[in-house]
Amino acid sequence: MIFYFWSSGLHVFLLLGVILLNFFGAQFVAGKNNWAIFVALVSINISIMFIFKYVNFFLVNVDAIFHTEFNGRLGVMVLPAGISFFVFQGISYLFDVRQGVISADRGFATYAAYQAFFPHLIAGPIVRYRDVIQDFLSPRISSEHFAIGVTRFAHGLLKKVVIADTIAPMAEAAFGLSVDKINFVSGWTGATAYALQIYFDFSGYSDMAIGLAAMFGIRFTENFARPYSSRSITEFWRRWHITLSSWFRDYVYIPLGGSRNGALVTARNLFIVFIITGLWHGAAWTFLFWGLYHGAFLVMERLVLGGRRETLTHWSWRYFYVLPVVVFGWVLFRSESMGQAMAMWRAMLAPVGLPGYNDVWSSVPGLTPQAAVAFLAGGLMFILPGQTSFGLRLMSEPSKPLWQTVNATYTITALMASAVIVLTGTYSPFLYFTF
Secondary structure, three states: OHHHHHHHHHHHHHHHHHHHHHHHHHOOOOOHHHHHHHHHHHHHHHHHHHHHHOHHHHHHHHHHHHOOOHHHHHOOOOOOOOHHHHHHHHHHHHHHHHOOOOOOOOOHHHHHHHHOOHHHHOOOOOOOHHHHHHHHHOOOOOHHHHHHHHHHHHHHHHHHHHHHHHHHHHHHHHHOOOHHHOOHHHHHHHHHHHHHHHHHHHHHHHHHHHHHHHHOOOOOOOOOOOHHHOOOHHHHHHHOOHHHHHHHHHHHHHHHOOOOOOHHHHHHHHHHHHHHHHHHHOOOHHHHHHHHHHHHHHHHHHHHHHHHHHHOOOHHHHHHHHHHHHHHHHHHHHOOOHHHHHHHHHHHOOOOOOOOHHHHHHHOOOOOHHHHHHHHHHHHHHOOOOOOOHHHHHHOOOOOHHHHHHHHHHHHHHHHHHHHHHHHOOOOOOHHHHO
16 A cells, blocks of 8 residues: 555555445345345446446546537546455456355455565556465565565566567557658558557566565566467467456456357457457547457357367468458557558558668667567567466476576576666656556
């Protein structure tokens, strides 16, 4: 709570309010006769998030349609850090108590510690109470787990500052070009740079959170599983931001009926889930259409392939289908407006007027020798085998002295390299701090 106050000031009372609401509310939601209380509590949680995250977006569009000035009178609402994450954790707790998966916690300190545990408070993973409560009650604290946690933390920090932050200027420069300056090369390099940046930024944060939690004896669920190795969009969403995807599956998709009531209802449910997924990431039309974009591909895969989606095992699906679709989607996610996204897409689909060999370097905005090296290093993820996970390898408990030496050497090197870059560079916040 001190850390949160340090970063967000008086919004700490909003966090405390959400904790109090869900802790005391959960005492009354179990049982068949308390449906109204449960709905009211979930509605209050969603309303809190709506007020701070979406009311400006809503009023801007109301003003545009009806020529009013509601948004100007209200002013800009400051987004509390991590509100999307801690509200969703509170809702998952209420759902699980309501369904009898867990019992409502009677100890306020325990529940508050779960909800406000600092490694995941601001940007996830979205940790469920039922998955970590035993570790909170009986932490697996030992020198071995502390060492493993430090190594995983160092790995995530290295991914963030060495790859994500070094590639970031390429993405920022490409998306900062005027419409008439975007071409095929700058469009694809900018979009690919952002695909690498957001993965290494967010998976790096997840690694750091998982490592910090392990240092305290708490086990977090993995949040990424090499998503760019996927061979279908369905598989991509099983590997990308796993804790968010599983949250929507369990608390939205399945309660809506899932895939139990035919193709039409399944398609409806998928679109609902991905509209919410898009808007969860931000209050803008670009996020809404990004969600619809992914939802459309998931629906298409179900309609065309049905139960044969798992047959997409050939390596070519990864390179000629999934990666282009995902990179195209990141253009929507990163763009400031639909117009900018359309301009980027037009350039990426029109390989005409290509620059000559001597002009390629200048056609890639933001490209420096350091960015080029980071881009190539990050790009290895696109060609490495799909099951290779260095982060998981580091989290294993090596019994052989050789692996202990490797882990220790990697940890020290990663921390020193990251410290040098951080101290000589500028502050670059994690991308998901804004969600």
